[in-house]
Amino acid sequence: MALITRRALIAWAAAVLAAAGLTGCAARSASPAHTLTYWASNQAPSPELDRKVLRPELDKFQRRTGLHVALEVVPWADLLNRILAAAVSGHGPDVVNIGNTWSASLQATEALVPFDRATLAAVGGSGHFLATSMASTGAPGKPPAAVPLYGQAYGLYYNKRLLAGAGLRPPATWEELVADGRRLTDARRGRYGLSVVGASYTEGSHFAFIFGRQHGADPFVHGKPRFDSPGMVAGVRQYTDLVARDRIVNPSSVEFATDTPFVADFTSGKAAMIMAQSNADSAIRANGMKPEDYGVEPIPLPDPLPRGGQRINSHVAGTNIAVLTGTGDRDGSLSLVRFLTSAPEQRILNKAFGTLPVTTDDYSDPAFNTPAARTFRYVLAHTSAPMPMVPDEAQFETLVGNAVAALLADAGSGGAVGQAQVKAKLSEAQSQMEGLG
Template sequence: MRRFRAVAGAAVAAALLATTTACGGGSPTGGDADASPRTLTYWASNQGPNLEADRKVLEPELRKFEERTGITVELEVVPWPDLLNRIMAATTSGQGPDVLNIGNTWSSSLQATGALLPWDEGNLARIGGRERFVEAAFASTGTAGRAPAAVPLYSMAYALYYNKKMFADAGVTRPPATWDELVATGKRLSGNGRWALGAEGSNLSNNIHQVFVLGKQHGADFFDAQGRPDFTSDGAVAAVKQYVDLMATHRIVAPGNAEYAQNQSLSDFAKGRTAMVLWQAAATTFASQGMDDNEWGVAPAPVRSGAPGRGRNVNSMVSGVNLAVFENTDNLDGALEFVEFMTSDEEQRILCGRYGSVPPVKAAQDGPAFDRPELRVLRDTLATSAAPLPQVPSESQFETVVGTAVKNLFAAAASGDAVTTESVRAELDKAQRQMPRQ
């Protein structure tokens, strides 16, 4: 582990640690490469079906980097439920890695701690410049008007995955394009121990992703123009109620899904227990659970009416993983060299190809690996109809408190309690009162 001084944003870090549950000493100096340490520590996020799968993907690439540079990379793959708390603890304890993966939705929150290296024009020039990256991916790298806190590494978007056989058995000829169609189709698919749609009511991040998109479709952003929480607007309330009503009113989501956490809905889908799931870059997970590619199809996530696009027809958040450097690394040159390696055209094709994600580097998107039906849908969604989650310092608290509000409402629905506009507004009001004062 590298040691670095405590940052000025320690109060921000402490506030985040109080509310979040997640997805080397010395100053950085230049100098010639021979004077720099020959080791880097890297915290990678869990991208594959398990931690061992990630090590099998990453370790050959890290050895390649060592052969080219003489720098050894000490790898730790950190599970998503632990990653944010581990990062925040590192910003306050003075111990952390040189380079790390972060969920792109956390960029502004982590930027506010002051612990991450700003990617100013000089640092961006070291890796080829901002213009190499897809603009949608760069929109989730930090607060507007400030140097980014990270650079994009893997890009993803949400899509609707469906079981072809279950659709055919129910006489459904095409995937639903609107929410009304999804509910109507869902009622035809539910029954005999099977359910139309999978959800993860105890997965706070997934709850936020879904209700944020529905909020955009209802004209709500959850934050006002000054970055203040606005969780109880009519649009925000309608978005949360619409999502929970898939279980509470329409009964196309199994009540047991209220207790589901990370990836449990994907397992049900792969085993034929549910006919549809809204997820991001799911192909590798399906394959790891024994599902053949020809058993499932993929389509853009639903909108209220018309076709996906900007404004109220946003149908995905900009999902993905960013790569960041702790500002007080004692091997800044090596860390920048590592980021350059990981975001190179060559490595982007290799890593994104193995993880089934969309390369955020434009030049890496060519080739058959990224021309499969799933990747075409995800790539088009990112380019035309995805929006970044609010890039505000309190974003990670937002994920926790509103994600928990949705979890509580799913629990009520699973218990048979009525989910009303008033009960939704009350949960969101409670969530808003837990946010830090601006």
């Protein structure tokens, strides 16, 4: 694991916040008695729909405990910076959702309550949660910084009608995906094989990790960053080539920073396929596309797999829930965590958001046993790997993710994006990472 001091990480956080214009923002103070403040991640197609799902459940919690929950739904694009602002200032919400890949980085800030044995017992114990999901809750050998809330994995969504109309089956290899994408692309009619969320640094970092692993690379080796290794360069180029060389992605999608226009491309028929996490189901259905109109398969792997490559087509994705150390009501905050991770609430919330339960309870509900759900469950169990659980992981996501977004933007505007350009951008991210040490 990379060694990083809390002081160094806070310095990095302050630099990120300054770049985002958030360093001087007013932080929320500790909640008053009998009120908990909860920052929920934006899981639904819109924050309004998140509130529509969560508010009745939080009202149910209030009836049981007497604790009111002030809810704020924070978009993913803002959530990490908002949490870092809380870590720097010492003030923030009582309870917060976090991307599970951020667990070790936020753990290093000491802003999150450690889930030691007693604290875990207060929310049901470690055996209450799936082992795969618990693997992404903090650095190995330390008490978890959070517990799982929603489980996810990446898959390939495809429009059945468009593929059938072209005489195609779902691609079984990466090479078939590219070839099929070319057959499905008709730029003059505004139709493409794929759409991407090109301006999202989190998406960029996820695919850099996934495709890098397929080429035998890891962003950290013995705790040291290796962002510009040959395997990482090849993995990022595999992704950027979809725009730069293969031209099967709508150039306008490199500007998408959220899932909303990305899903709209798919449901309108402008994109025949998308690589998305399991919660895209709810957005696809909300846009009027019926489950029988689309299918989901694992993202296909290169064939043959590059030398040293691993059969990885997703990271262990999902959302965790944490308690901030500055909470004014630690017991009440833990009771909210226990409530949201209870079996009844896991059924309600994961069904609504199209995610997967993260506890060991019986989930025979048909909603979790559809063909799509079975695909995602298989990927999560068999062909996914956790993002590096090291304190530097959030910096990796920011630096490499922004590098990938910049490369896609260059490709979308017609710029040259090949081996040299990818290597240069990743080397720049590597230098920035080393400068934070």
